[in-house]
Amino acid sequence: MNTTTIEEQFEAAVSLYLDGQYASAETLCRDLLRIASLQPAIHHVLSLICFHLGKINDALTHAEAAVLLEPRSIDHLSNLGDIHQARFDHNKANACYKAADTLALLMTNLPSAE
């Protein structure tokens, strides 16, 4: 039985992805989603992995899921834009980049916590 936590397994998946071991990283992320289906970070990383593997439709599916689950993420919106761009869907890509830019601007202008 696997006794590592979801967080530890996710970190392992990210390491595999950064090492270029995309197939193993994909398997681990898919396993993780079966027990943590609503974690946007897992969908986001799986989207990046699928994109590298050339699975553009899967990359889009998980990028959309990441945005739906956590819309206020510049990384999620930019990644979704990149995938639409790769699919030559420029209108949707621009909408994503615009949303990411707006979000970045809002976050820059946030008052300091101090």
Added chain:
Amino acid sequence: MQQPVRYIHIGYPKAASTALQTHLFAKHGSLYHLGAGSGGTVANYIDDEMMVDVEVSLRTEKESVYQRARTIENFERHFVKAKELGKLAVGLSSESLSFTMHHDIDPAQKAARLQEIFGAETRIIIVIRNQWDLLKSLYREYVLGGLHVDYAEFAYSIYYNQARSCLYDLNYAYTITLYRQLFGADNVLVVTFEDLQRSPDKVLGQIQQHLEIPVEITRLPKANTREDDVFLETVRRLNCAVRPNHARSVIEPIGAFRYPSYFEQRLGVPVDARILEDQRYIDSIRDVAKPASLPYPIPALDYSLDPLIEKKTDELFGEWNKALDSLTAINTFELGYPS
């Protein structure tokens, strides 16, 4: 003391079953209702044993697994209690009894088991609905339950896999004949969902008279509200990313999160973490799937079909509805059913 009348409402799904369960069978003071809908809660049964007997034993267990004596004994216990409590009728309601989902046994097999448990004098209630409306509504429910395929693929798979799918369950004439043979023609009441919507007092009156209980309930609330099709398309897209419950292998149980005691007590294993995650996901879906979250518009759920599949399926529905018209006083043409 008089023996309470026994009743079984076998469905169909997407034909007011939830409303009947939670607001008629569970609420009427003269009934000892075993479920579903016990306590006015959807999918709830009178106890865990009954839940497992209906949702697993009656629905899915093959002959080699089904423990006939145990199931009959469990029901008998409640029949006795209903009599002791002076109830006028005791019975069960489950739309899955008329229907086949992924791994269900044949509805005819379910009917035979029901006759063995309840006896041949049991009053049967069948609520039918325009088959296309039923399929669309079922599809929407499946999407909320995790299904990821589009409507065209859903309908395609039902036609292509008709040897095992729910398609032939929608031959109402077959189901009515089957139940008349097992329980006697006079014991089988058939009403339509469309009439129930149009004249609820009349149809609810018929049902209560059929069970020989005072007519107390004349209205039903709308239990299942129709979800917006843009929202449902958003849910479908999330389901593509998650693949829970309905979207998983056909050998895995559907809705198993409803009966954890089955795994723990009968099988002696803990509930699979993935099944619990299904529950969490499905419970959360209305909160997390927000079409406005994406920076571009989400289209509405698309109900278009492959024309050949639509034609072939429609022809079957038409043929079956002609048989239904000749078997009952129902005029399916007037109701707008496929003809």
